Amino acid sequence: MADAVRRKPNMAKEKVKMPEQDPNVRNRNFEEVALGYTPEMAMEEATRCLNCKKPFCMEGCPVNVPIPRFIEQVVAGNFEKAYEIITEENALPAITGRVCPQENQCEGKCVRGRAKGCESVGIGRLERFVADYHREHGEHKTPHVEKNGKKVAVVGSGPAGITCAGELARRGYDVHVFEALHKTGGVLSYGIPEFRLPKTIVQAEADVVADYGVDFETNVVVGRTITVDELEEAGYDAVFVGSGAGLPRFQGIPGENLNGVYSANEFLTRVNLMKGYMFPDRPTPVKISPTVCVVGAGNVAMDAARTAKRLGAENVYIVYRRSEEEAPARKEEIHHAKEEGIQFKFLTNPIAVNGDEEGWVKSITCQEMELGEADASGRRRPVPVEGHTFDIETGTFIVAIGQSPNPLIRQTTPGLDTQKWGGIIVNEETMETSRDSVYAGGDAVTGAATVILAMGAGKKAAIAIDEKLSGK
Amino acid sequence: MYKIVRKETLNDAAFEMEIEAPMVARKCEAGQFIILRVGEDGERIPLTIGDFDREKGTITIVVQAVGFSTKQLEKLEVGDEVTDFVGPLGRPTEFHDGLKRVVGVCGGIGAAPVYPQLKALAEKGVKVDVIIGGREAQYVLWADKFKTFCDHVYIATDNGELGTKGFGTTVLQQLIDEGVKFDEVIAIGPVIMMKNVVKVTKPYNIPTSVSLNPIMVDGTGMCGCCRVTVDGQTKFACVDGPDFDGLNVDFDELMERQRFFKKEEKYVDEHADRICDLMRGAE
């Protein structure tokens, strides 16, 4: 197989365009928005990489994917080799290639993006291409692993849990993943919509991990069905907690229990996990009014708004109390949302949900905001513009202002120290908690963050567990 | 995996099922519930644990077939399996100290959730009575099971076919009027019935525990669909309950919230055959 080829870099300023469904077609279906590169497009984009001696891009990747090394293989058309290189460090590339906030991570550091008017190398798109190519054309080898006779329990099958389980299984551990829901994948399954991350891809990448000998057991709520203490009594040598940050926050404004108010988690779970997008061909109901209002401007809010549009809403508003600058969503998601006709109301804060006599939402009252002095974090704080309020008529109000860790594990695991806001406290070197041999990582530790950070934490914990249990 | 080992028809609307779920049976306590699914794309439906057998590893549920998913469940027979079965969910009932006499008031299938609570109290040496209400005699459930440990088993039917003519609350009011002192009332049944029990107990300030059944999805605190207002505060019934202090529950809000998907539920129920075909095609 040809190794890195000597070549002249392609100095095109912009990334090779990714084919996408037309915005006015896709905002009526649940098929994937971005269609992916062809091999030719991937090879062309790959030639934009300078194969830097000191690859800054890698500093931006929380799991250190060997970016220039895999891209060089794409240049040469050795896609399977590229897949092998990526999966040395990242077990779920079809997922991260799609959902990583690349502009803040790998691509944010790429030297090609530094010059004015220039775009970074499309690292995420290439990663996705390689993973998809492998899934569709590659040969799947079931690895043979020598078992070491030790058992580890993993709580939660989100990216943190899957990654930790996969890394340990590769090292010979007998790993059992316990998942509360009836499906594995965590937010990847119940939260992120089909049109951004098809569920068949999530299951396919989880299956690769299962192939290493990881046993997934769904319908087990740790803390209720079995506690962490009982897992230890049952002979598990270590426990990794990757239970995520699934507890939805509400604003605490009047009217939040009216019919028509959903948490984004409920709305997205009904649509994704329960296939509400197929209602009434599937039994779990979901309903929206012709106008839908979403509060928040993170990925979750974008997903909720774009989902509402696809379910048939005519007008979808995103209201956010700060300005577009501060919106925490991936840039690409905001861009896609705008293309699909989502209307943004920045510097707007909902202060009341108003209902009719029968308990249904009929409008929300909003407060206009402006940016005031910078606060401790350096962000300018939104402050109300006195006397400027207005109503938006809507029957559906979706709250997407953040999630906290679910308290169940904390409440049922004596001696497990947590932050005041609920995050599990860990030793950052090893991810070990205040309880001996109990580790934690992902959103359960950091609060709502990203897929790749959760994966990084799962991997770090796996390495530390291995070191401890093998006495290294 | 979750095999049905016993099925009994209780009346023209309700049935009882015993299902194998050893991990749930090992751990569950009075007051908790499970969520099950029938079919690969089935709804998640919450059902209270009516009884359990730790040795056999089984859970008994009592179900009223009211719509699409409960009717799908009703179609299953002994030997069949449900697709998913998770639990025990919710907090176990917390009994107050120093209880001497407690009465359970159950409406319809509410008998099932009241049963393990009263049984647990009786095992602690508390004197327990039960009032079972039903529209007609056929809807009065589990009277024989309660007789094994209750001091008194009172029955009320709307038409007077069995026991007192009237509602459970009619009997409860009579007992209070006769001077019977209850340290606590446990009321479980349709929301309107629990609301009416509280109307009886509130003037006497008798602690009244109710089990709330808002619409749920995950049952683990992740979606917030199950929010109820208790004492002016929002609670998630699946993790903070389902038992709450009935004297402070906003029952009207709960009844409104239970109606959220009425139209959609009716549609699905009426088109059940087509949906089942579609779901089978997907499996």
Ligand SMILES: Cc1cc2nc3c(=O)[nH]c(=O)nc-3n(C[C@H](O)[C@H](O)[C@H](O)COP(=O)(O)OP(=O)(O)OC[C@H]3O[C@@H](n4cnc5c(N)ncnc54)[C@H](O)[C@@H]3O)c2cc1C
């Ligand atoms: C709608 C939405 C969109 C997002 N978009 C992006 C994006 O584009 N890019 C990005 O990088 N990040 C995104 N995120 C964030 C990202 O998904 C999370 O940071 C990541 O999934 C965290 O992984 P995790 O493994 O820690 O937890 P989770 O993915 O939350 O998984 C936790 C799992 O543990 C299970 N669990 C919880 N408690 C228990 C228990 N007691 N017993 C057993 N199982 C339990 C849960 O059911 C769940 O399956 C998004 C999040 C949401 C909600």
Ligand SMILES: Cc1cc2nc3c(=O)[nH]c(=O)nc-3n(C[C@H](O)[C@H](O)[C@H](O)COP(=O)(O)OP(=O)(O)OC[C@H]3O[C@@H](n4cnc5c(N)ncnc54)[C@H](O)[C@@H]3O)c2cc1C
């Ligand atoms: C904690 C708890 C314990 C329960 N215990 C029992 C029990 O022991 N026996 C029993 O027969 N029923 C019980 N229920 C109610 C039962 O879950 C509903 O009757 C069932 O989900 C209805 O489903 P369906 O598709 O057959 O009917 P549908 O036609 O879909 O619904 C009929 C009505 O049931 C309610 N309902 C619908 N979906 C749900 C849902 N996902 N969660 C809760 N309520 C819903 C709504 O008010 C709806 O109007 C309990 C509910 C809760 C929350």
Ligand code: SF4
């Ligand atoms: S895992 Fe994410 S951050 Fe790392 S290279 Fe891939 S897309 Fe970039």
Ligand code: SF4
């Ligand atoms: S920084 Fe950019 S150009 Fe340099 S190696 Fe990384 S991807 Fe290639």
Ligand code: FES
């Ligand atoms: S059912 Fe989802 S939080 Fe209670």
Ligand SMILES: [Mg+2]
């Ligand atoms: Mg239903």
